[in-house]
Amino acid sequence: MTDATIPAVRFRAVSRHFGETRAVDAVDLEIRAxxxxxxxxPSGSGKTTCLRLIAGFEQPSAGSIEIFGEHAEGVPPYRRSxxxxxxxxxxxxxxxxxxxxxxxxxxxxxxxAERTARARDMLALVKLAGFEARKPAQLSGGQRQRVALARxxxxxxxxxxxxxxxxALDLKLREQMQxxxxxxxxxxxxxxxxxxxxxGEALSMADRVAVFNAGKIAQIGAPEDIYERPQTRFVADxxxxxxxxxxxxxxxxxxxxxxYSLRPEKIVLGAGGLxxxxxxxxxxxxxxxxxxxxxxxxxxxxxxxxGPAFPVGATVxxxxxxGAAHRMEGGA
Amino acid sequence: MSLALDDGGDRNGPLRRLxxxxxxxxxxxxxxxxxxxxxxxxxxxxxxxxxLLAQSFFSIDEFSGQIVREFTLKTYGELLQPANLDxxxxxxxxxxxxxxxxxxxxxxxxxxxxxxxRGRMKALFYLAIMLPxxxxxxxxxxxxxxxxxxEGVVTWLAGHTGLTPxxxxxxSLPIVGGPSLSISYTGTFLVFLYLWLPFxxxxxxxxxxxxxxxxxxxxxxxxxxxxxTFRTVIFPLALPGIVAGSxxxxxxxLGDYITPQIVGSSTLFLGQAVYTQQGxxxxxxxxxxxxxxxxxxxGIYLTIAKRMGAFDAL
Numbered sequence: 001m002t003d004a005t006i007p008a009v010r011f012r013a014v015s016r017h018f019g020e021t022r023a024v025d026a027v028d029l030e031i032r033a034x035x036x037x038x039x040x041x042p043s044g045s046g047k048t049t050c051l052r053l054i055a056g057f058e059q060p061s062a063g064s065i066e067i068f069g070e071h072a073e074g075v076p077p078y079r080r081s082x083x084x085x086x087x088x089x090x091x092x093x094x095x096x097x098x099x100x101x102x103x104x105x106x107x108x109x110x111x112x113a114e115r116t117a118r119a120r121d122m123l124a125l126v127k128l129a130g131f132e133a134r135k136p137a138q139l140s141g142g143q144r145q146r147v148a149l150a151r152x153x154x155x156x157x158x159x160x161x162x163x164x165x166x167x168a169l170d171l172k173l174r175e176q177m178q179x180x181x182x183x184x185x186x187x188x189x190x191x192x193x194x195x196x197x198x199x200g201e202a203l204s205m206a207d208r209v210a211v212f213n214a215g216k217i218a219q220i221g222a223p224e225d226i227y228e229r230p231q232t233r234f235v236a237d238x239x240x241x242x243x244x245x246x247x248x249x250x251x252x253x254x255x256x257x258x259x260y261s262l263r264p265e266k267i268v269l270g271a272g273g274l275x276x277x278x279x280x281x282x283x284x285x286x287x288x289x290x291x292x293x294x295x296x297x298x299x300x301x302x303x304x305x306x307g308p309a310f311p312v313g314a315t316v317x318x319x320x321x322x323g324a325a326h327r328m329e330g331g332a
Numbered sequence: 333m334s335l336a337l338d339d340g341g342d343r344n345g346p347l348r349r350l351x352x353x354x355x356x357x358x359x360x361x362x363x364x365x366x367x368x369x370x371x372x373x374x375x376x377x378x379x380x381x382x383x384l385l386a387q388s389f390f391s392i393d394e395f396s397g398q399i400v401r402e403f404t405l406k407t408y409g410e411l412l413q414p415a416n417l418d419x420x421x422x423x424x425x426x427x428x429x430x431x432x433x434x435x436x437x438x439x440x441x442x443x444x445x446x447x448x449x450r451g452r453m454k455a456l457f458y459l460a461i462m463l464p465x466x467x468x469x470x471x472x473x474x475x476x477x478x479x480x481x482x483e484g485v486v487t488w489l490a491g492h493t494g495l496t497p498x499x500x501x502x503x504s505l506p507i508v509g510g511p512s513l514s515i516s517y518t519g520t521f522l523v524f525l526y527l528w529l530p531f532x533x534x535x536x537x538x539x540x541x542x543x544x545x546x547x548x549x550x551x552x553x554x555x556x557x558x559x560x561t562f563r564t565v566i567f568p569l570a571l572p573g574i575v576a577g578s579x580x581x582x583x584x585x586l587g588d589y590i591t592p593q594i595v596g597s598s599t600l601f602l603g604q605a606v607y608t609q610q611g612x613x614x615x616x617x618x619x620x621x622x623x624x625x626x627x628x629x630x631g632i633y634l635t636i637a638k639r640m641g642a643f644d645a646l
Contacts, residue, residue, distance in 0.1 A: 055553060056552075076557075077553050078553070086549070088546055094569060103551070103564075108555055152553075152554075155555060
């Protein structure tokens with residue numbers, strides 16, 4: 001059993017510079033043992049570099065990394081009990097699916113009979129029983145993803161790293177894999193570290209989310225914290241496209257002066273003390289997405305599609321319920 | 333205003349109509365494109381190959397020197413005469429050694445170029461590999477003759493570094509030795525190795541270039557140390573390139589008749605044997621039979637390579 005008080009991964013002031021570029025800039029981070037941790041951010045924000053630092057493909061320019069209490073600096077990838085599911089899956093094209101999955105056991109010198117049996121079990125776990133003899137080229141994207149997962153899990157890693165593993169899948173398959181990954185993580189009890197630029201994926205799967213921006217962590221917390229209580233303008237905007245309300249606009253909208261994040265679905269349309277004009281309307285199946293102009297200010301509003309619709313150009317009453325707007329750090 | 337489907341040009345010009353036909357029938361276009369090169373390959377190459385093969389089954393009348401156009405295996409029997417067999421064994425051994433050492437030297441160079449060289453470094457690499465090919469083959473072989481000669485730079489260098497005893501020892505050895513490096517199999521070997529190295533490096537480099545970096549990272553991630561990664565991932569994926577390179581070096585060595593004439597002991601190599609038989613001796617059937625040997629050897633080699641899975645990664 002791993003001691004629950006020792007974090008799975010700990011970054012202390014870790015930096016990774018590529019020439020002048022600070023891909024990761026003095027990041028402090030603690031990933032708890034057994035949690036599903038998401039690193040969310042736009043491309044170039046440093047999240048993938050952080051993952052590669054944990055895997056050992058990159059070495060920090062400064063700072064220290066511990067994996068379950070052990071210093072990881074200078075330890076090559078093949079001596080870390082960490083495995084990775086690569087974005088492009090990185091399956092070995094010259095090996096069968098069975099050989100791919102058994103690879104980690106093969107290089108450790110596990111006998112052929114045992115590794116074949118364990119590879120078979122692993123493939124059954126990811127619902128690919130009977131695919132041993134195929135070549136990766138004969139599989140669909142979703143199947144390759146499962147093989148990559150089985151191959152990474154066969155070594156019983158303490159930490160499993162997933163680099164945008166669902167990025168190449170279509171929407172339906174992606175949603176299905178999200179559910180499966182989550183239940184797999186729960187049943188195995190392994191720490192999962194998941195890199196994604198898709199905020200929906202991060203919020204729906206992770207126990208905790210770190211939002212990256214320009215090589216630093218902008219905010220770290222439970223999905224509800226990140227979504228409901230963004231601390232910075234960047235987080236409010238990147239996660240779920242919140243309305244960021246400047247202090248002067250706040251006063252016009254009847255709020256105390258300050259910088260606010262206001263979720264579009266929290267605004268009530270059709271009643272209330274404010275009056276606006278519908279500038280645009282998008283029908284999105286379950287929702288309608290409006291842009292409403294209130295004097296000089298513009299608010300994004302999302303309402304359930306089952307409610308009343310307001311055409312473009314209509315004058316509409318709206319309200320910001322108490323507590324709907326979340327006050328953020330910084331007034332400017 | 334109407335929607336302009338026409339850009340205003342002449343819709344009925346013959347070129348336009350032709351491109352419309354090609355647009356609708358891409359197969360016709362492909363056939364027209366491929367016909368000339370296929371005809372060239374089919375007639376000029378396969379045809380002459382067939383003629384060569386046919387010649388090797390004829391024989392020569394020992395008295396008149398005329399070619400007897402009747403099917404016989406007599407010419408192939410002549411290949412088994414000790415003198416001819418020596419030529420074959422000598423050439424094949426030389427070609428095999430050149431190929432083997434060529435691959436060993438080429439691999440690290442190709443690996444560096446494919447995985448580490450970027451930008452200027454890569455341009456420099458290509459220049460360094462290709463530059464020798466810009467000068468005449470003969471010039472380079474003669475240059476090597478001077479380098480390896482008794483009065484040449486190698487002997488001079490050995491004298492200045494105290495390595496003369498080593499050089500003398502090597503030259504005193506049977507088979508590989510001789511009066512000087514330029515008159516020994518060692519010399520022939522070195523020149524072949526130099527001449528064909530680019531043809532080994534480039535295919536290996538191309539095959540390594542196609543191995544995604546993530547595969548190498550994945551192997552390390554799964555616990556393979558660098559040696560294991562090389563054996564289980566990098567080498568198998570580079571194997572098609574190594575096989576391609578070895579086909580070049582092997583067949584080029586088998587067929588060369590100039591290098592061993594300039595640098596080396598005066599014994600014959602396969603190419604020289606073909607040259608003498610069809611030129612000086614006028615024994616076209618025997619020359620043809622000699623020429624069939626490299627083809628057969630390459631056929632066997634490729635079959636073995638395929639059996640061993642060298643092309644699985646293609």
